[in-house]
Amino acid sequence: MRPVIGITTYVESATWGVWTDLPTALIPQDYVAAVNAAGGRAVLLPPDDLDADVVGVLDGLVLSGGADVGPELYGAQAGPRTVTRPERDSGELMLARAALAGDLPVLGVCRGIQLLAVAAGGALHQHLPDVLGHERHQPAPATYGRQEVTFVAGSRLSGLMGDDRGVHCYHHQGVADAGSLTVAARAGDGLIEAVEDPGKRFVLGVQWHPEVVRDKRIFGAFVEAASGRR
Amino acid sequence: MRRPLIGLTSYAQNVQYGGTDLLAGMLPMSYVKAVHATGGRAVLITPDDPGTDVLESLDGIVFCGGGDVDPALYGAEQHPATEADNVRDTSELMLMRAALDSGLPLLGVCRGMQVMAVATGGSLHQHLPDLVGHERHRAAPGTDPLAADASSFGRHDVVVREGSAAFSLLGERLTVNSFHHQAIDDPGKFTITGWCPDDRIVEIIEGTGPAFQLGVQWHPERTGDLRAFSALTEAAARTKMAV
Numbered sequence: 001m002r003p004v005i006g007i008t009t010y011v012e013s014a015t016w017g018v019w020t021d022l023p024t025a026l027i028p029q030d031y032v033a034a035v036n037a038a039g040g041r042a043v044l045l046p047p048d049d050l051d052a053d054v055v056g057v058l059d060g061l062v063l064s065g066g067a068d069v070g071p072e073l074y075g076a077q078a079g080p081r082t083v084t085r086p087e088r089d090s091g092e093l094m095l096a097r098a099a100l101a102g103d104l105p106v107l108g109v110c111r112g113i114q115l116l117a118v119a120a121g122g123a124l125h126q127h128l129p130d131v132l133g134h135e136r137h138q139p140a141p142a143t144y145g146r147q148e149v150t151f152v153a154g155s156r157l158s159g160l161m162g163d164d165r166g167v168h169c170y171h172h173q174g175v176a177d178a179g180s181l182t183v184a185a186r187a188g189d190g191l192i193e194a195v196e197d198p199g200k201r202f203v204l205g206v207q208w209h210p211e212v213v214r215d216k217r218i219f220g221a222f223v224e225a226a227s228g229r230r
Numbered sequence: 231m232r233r234p235l236i237g238l239t240s241y242a243q244n245v246q247y248g249g250t251d252l253l254a255g256m257l258p259m260s261y262v263k264a265v266h267a268t269g270g271r272a273v274l275i276t277p278d279d280p281g282t283d284v285l286e287s288l289d290g291i292v293f294c295g296g297g298d299v300d301p302a303l304y305g306a307e308q309h310p311a312t313e314a315d316n317v318r319d320t321s322e323l324m325l326m327r328a329a330l331d332s333g334l335p336l337l338g339v340c341r342g343m344q345v346m347a348v349a350t351g352g353s354l355h356q357h358l359p360d361l362v363g364h365e366r367h368r369a370a371p372g373t374d375p376l377a378a379d380a381s382s383f384g385r386h387d388v389v390v391r392e393g394s395a396a397f398s399l400l401g402e403r404l405t406v407n408s409f410h411h412q413a414i415d416d417p418g419k420f421t422i423t424g425w426c427p428d429d430r431i432v433e434i435i436e437g438t439g440p441a442f443q444l445g446v447q448w449h450p451e452r453t454g455d456l457r458a459f460s461a462l463t464e465a466a467a468r469t470k471m472a473v
Contacts, residue, residue, distance in 0.1 A: 001283040009274070011259060012247040017297075018371040019258075025274060026256035029242055036279045043284060044240065044255055044274035046262040053232040054271050057287045142250060 003059035003226035005040040007031050008092050008112075010066045011047060011085065031064055031109075034211040038219035040226060047091035052098035060105040060202075060226030063092060063112030065209065068173055071126060074118050079126035081172065093119055105202035105225040107218070110171050113195060113205030120197075122179030128172055132189050137169045137207075144168040144209065149193045155184035157194050157204060160217045167193070167208035174207060181205070201225055234289035234466035236270040238262065239322050239342065241296055241315075242278045261294055261339075264451035270463040277321035282328035290335040290442075290466030292459075293322055293342025295449060298412055301356060304348050309356035311411065323349050335442035335465035337458055340410055343435060343445030352418030358411050362429040367408045375407040376453055384408050386426050388433040388448070394423035396434045396444065399461050406433070406448035413447060420445065441465075 007027055014024035025046040035042040045054060055061065067085045071078045073093070078084070096119045099106050108116040114124050125131045128138075139145045148165045151158035175192040184204070185194035197203035202225035210218040240257040255276040265272035275284055275291075285291070297315035301308050303323070308314070322342075326349040329336050338346040344354055355361050358368075369375040369384020376385060387405050390397045414422070414432040420443070424434025437443030442465030450458045 001286055002281065004284065004287050006273070009255075014245040014247040014254075014256065016241075016243050016245040016256075020372055022372070023259040024245065024247070024256050025240075025259055025262055026245055026247070026254040029253040029255055029276075029278070032242075032255050032276050032279060041281065041284050042255075042276060042279055043237070043287070044276065046257075046259065046272055046274065048262075048266055048271065050266070050271075051233070054235060054273065056232060057235055 002039060002041040003223055004057060005035045005042050005060045005062060005223065005226060006045045006054065006058040007035065007042055007062040008064045008088070008095065009044045009046050010064070011087060027064055028211070030211040030214075031062060034214045034219045035062065035223065037214045038216060038223040040223040045095065047087045049090040049094055052094045055095060055098040055102060055104060058104060060107070060222060061095060061099045063096060063106065063108040063115050065110035065112065067111065068126070069111065069114050069118055069124060071124070074123040076123065076126070081127045100200065100203065103201050105222055106204070107222045108205035109211065110207060110209060113207050114173060114175060116203070116205040117175045117178050117181060117195060120179030120181045122175060122177040122181065125174045125176045128174050128191070132191065134189070136189070137174065137187070137191070138172050144170050144212070147187055147208070149185045149187055149208070151185045152183060155182065156196055156198065157184040160221050162217070168212050169208045171207060201228075233269060233271045234463050234470050235287065236265045236272055236463060236466060237275045237284065237288040237291040238265065238272055239291070239293050239318070239325065240274040240276055242276055242317055257294060260451040261292065264456050264459045265292070265463065268456050268459040268463045270466065275325070277318045280321065280324070282325055285325065285328055285332065285334060288334060289470045290337075290462050291325070291329055292462065293326060293336065293338045293345050295340035295342065295409070297341065298356070299341065299344050299348050299354060301354070304353040306353065306356065311357040330443070333441040335462055335469055337462040338445035339451065340447060340449060343447055344412060344414060346420055346435060346443070346445045347414045347416065347418045350418030350420065352414065352416040352420070355413045355415045358413055358431065362431065367413070367431065368411050369407060369409050374452065376405070386428060388424045389427045390434065391423040394421070395436050396423045399457055404455070407452060408448055410447060
């Protein structure tokens with residue numbers, strides 16, 4: 001049996017076929033394809049904050065991208081450009097904490113790294129152009145920013161990534177404080193681009209989108225760690 | 231004790247939301263909420279990921295609504311009004327057969343009920359207006375045919391065969407919503423236990439063995455009547471206990 005990888009989903013009012021603006025659980029297919037290509041079996045986890053017991057049947061957890069994390073969760077007031085999904089926050093924080101407590105491999109992507117940082121006691125920048133003075137992390141709607149990141153020597157991530165440092169970014173918030181996590185990569189402007197927890201089997205958050213290129217360096221290592229669980 | 235884990239078969243489909251247009255694994259939240267409201271924990275099973283190993287993690291499964299089943303799978307020529315979803319067909323036929331073999335509790339909704347029939351050698355009527363001469367089984371998308379102020383379009387009664395599992399669950403008669411243009415002709419290895427009294431269209435099928443296997447042609451997840459989902463999660467909880 002392949003390792004079962006849970007991927008958290010968006011909930012958006014979506015339109016498809018004959019249906020218009022129907023509340024829908026959805027995830028960009030790239031995530032499923034990246035997990036599949038790395039040898040995992042993806043199941044999608046719509047938000048639910050009754051309990052995190054589903055973690056017990058998972059071998060790994062992907063905290064996916066999406067809207068902003070509620071600033072109240074890291075002790076801040078919401079800024080004017082912050083758009084939250086409280087239903088996702090409560091369900092996903094519960095899953096993240098249960099996964100971390102059980103040493104389940106966790107991969108956080110974009111919103112996912114931000115959620116990991118918040119779960120670790122950290123905090124976020126609510127609108128990067130206000131902090132950094134540029135829009136290179138999200139150059140235009142639905143357009144990835146191409147960046148080169150620098151991996152922190154000795155991090156697990158630097159061992160995985162090799163010489164290719166190019167990544168696809170699309171975000172307007174970022175990690176200001178990684179909490180108890182270790183910074184594993186930074187952008188040229190100094191922004192935190194990856195975090196990890198060296199004390200766990202596999203806990204990695206990346207601010208970019210490795211799923212769009214099915215990055216086997218990251219998804220491969222993640223699914224391999226998940227395979228070792230059983 | 232952990233809630234029973236209920237898999238929901240889902241779409242891989244282009245969707246638009248908030249100015250974004252992308253290929254997504256997706257399912258209306260109404261299914262998710264129906265599972266959570268009846269004591270289960272929903273996970274979505276995407277169709278593009280081959281293999282049935284995921285069933286080992288589940289306590290029950292719902293085969294959800296969607297596009298038409300490819301008529302080639304039951305040996306028929308395609309009707310002009312038929313819009314097949316081949317990706318889901320391939321995945322769901324595989325999952326259906328494995329779930330039936332293992333006795334995993336299962337519920338088929340609309341297309342899911344039709345997949346139950348086709349997976350076991352049955353067949354479908356491809357376009358009901360050709361058969362019954364009206365379109366009343368297909369409510370307008372986005373409407374609630376059971377709302378107090380709705381017209382009778384897309385709403386009808388179902389009569390249930392006395393002595394069946396569906397009869398114990400739903401009683402002898404109920405009123406349902408209706409969002410389909412195809413229907414079961416031959417139920418395969420299942421037994422027909424509910425009909426629309428107006429035109430004899432098949433509305434309920436069920437298994438003949440001890441495992442919970444129920445198919446309904448309507449959409450209980452869009453109503454307040456979640457008895458079919460409750461029955462599934464209860465059967466899933468019993469299965470989980472027995473393992």
